[in-house]
Amino acid sequence: MDWPGRTPNTLSKGGKTPVTVFTGFVGVGKTTIILSLLQSMPKGYKFCLLKNEFGDVKVDSQIAKLSNIDVQEMTNGCLCCVLVGQMKEGLLELKEKYNPDRIIIETSGSAFPGPIAWQIRELADEGFALDSILNVVDCRNFDGYADNSYTAQLQAKYTDLVLLTKHEGVSERDLDRVIDRVNDLNTDAPKVFVHVNQPVSPELIFGLDTKLFELQGAMAPNNKTFQEELDQHGNKSHHKNELDTMDIKCFSDKSCVTDHLSLDKFEKFLATLDKEEVYRLKGFVRLSGIKEADSETTSISVCVVNHAFGKWTIIPVPEKQDLVDERTDSPAHDHDYGHDNHHHNHPHTPSRKSKDQVLQLHFILMGELWSIKHKLIYGCGAEYPGGSVLCEFKASRETVEWDKPLPGTYNEFVAEQMASK
Incomplete structure (x- = not known):
């Protein structure tokens, strides 16, 4: 089987290393999903994790070491604003040091994916290709944190795939309400339930070749209408206002x-x-x-x-x-x-x-x-x-x-x- 992002497949795309971006509010289960991917990877497939988090407590680095994943944490800032210009250094270092089949970026809980996606697309000549943007939604708590975080709503709106976690024990009525609300934000993206102790299939999330946040078009960084929409809802100060x-x-x-x-x-x-x-x-x-x-x-x-x-x-x-x-x-x-x-x-x-x-x-x-x-x-x-x-x-x-x-x-x-x- 030709796994998306594996060396032959990568070479057929010009030798670029595919990058998958995980977004989602704090505590929704992004790291758990990423670590569980190890159970489904074929022997010899290597991916690295570029992890972004608030503060300087390197918890996920320690957990990833126990799972034999090469991880790099960018701390004391957010990839979508403070650290977006420095993400290039992290990606290049991972590629040079480990030569992975794929790099996974896990954003901070209140990161807007646009600037991250634009930065990756600008690194095409450096050997990187944005493959997909995935959003993780916590079904138990989505209503609460989405009310307080406009960025959480943007994460669900601008994604290729919504991964629904922590749905076990949620009533059918409450679950329908969460899904309806996510659908109001994003009708087109598929919604997939992630089950406890059952890893997400790599075939589901790899090889999507996203069209989101291209450098030209309606969601381009120089699109004035798109930027005004974001700024109107407080995106410039999203961390200060939300968390x-x-x-x-x-x-x-x-x-x-x-x-x-x-x-x-x-x-x-x-x-x-x-x-x-x-x-x-x-x-x-x-x-x-x-x-x-x-x-x-x-x-x-x-x-x-x-x-x-x-x-x-x-x-x-x-x-x-x-x-x-x-x-x-x-x-x-x-x-x-x-x-x-x-x-x-x-x-x-x-x-x-x-x-x-x-x-x-x-x-x-x-x-x-x-x-x-x-x-x-x-x-x-x-x-x-x-x-x-x-x-x-x-x-x-x-x-x-x-x-x-x-x-x-x-x-x-x-x-x-x-x-x-």
Whole structure:
């Protein structure tokens, strides 16, 4: 069988590496679908993942390593605006280093696909061909996030194929309403249900040869009418208007060997996060109470946590023995492209973390976070009486630090913080 994008097929198209773009709101299941493709690929077929995400917590890089996928993460910005000009570097590096049969781009949750598609089409002479733009829709939560995100509506409108996830357990009436709403946005694109533990067929999503966002025509970058439509709906400030992002770090004294958050207590904390406020949580946490393989023995381990709309997974990562404070303890990652003056970037406020403290937790949250700032700080830091909590609201460049023992109750914590201002 001639798999689309495999070497003979690629050579017949002038030797260009096909690129598939996945769009979709935060937490809808894009990464899960991409990783599941490994189960359907023929032996010898190689694809690379160019992953775009908010913040600098490289969760998906770690997960992809466990799946033997070559991955590159572009962080602290969005491919459709801040990083669109730097995407070329990432694509060229992947092609030169790995010579893949295909490159898959996973956009951030609020990325408009147009600028990404235009950039890929402009790289035709560099050996790339835009194959398809796919949109992932979460059937359980689409109504909620589509109401708050015009970009999510644009993602569903401008796509070759809509992949419907998390439909299990959704009533027939609610499912019909979601599909009707997606059809209102995009009548022509096929809608396909993605089932749990059943990978999407590569034959379905590869080899589509999309006509979307060509460099000339109705959706071209120089089409004034098209650009005015996007700008009219706030596309220029879509991230600021649609999604709050917060980075949380917790430190404890190195001498306090008991300052480890337990798996049980951390899961109780995750259960308190309202899915209407916290769309996504992802990061690394050092947890006690982790069962070792084929044993009832428990240990302390660094874990990957992935939380989306009230559901979560926690995966131990044995090889990641220690967490580091990227800002103060380690050089920039090879693929952490340069900061520029944009609201996604970290405010470079010096942390009061001392050399005697160790990073125990580092994750990023996305959602409507303004009203729950204090609750999140208290909930995350409650297990570290000797530590500090550093929180960042990237959109507002606000930094909140707490480096005193936490009070006994949440109300006392809020009162003390207000008194210290």
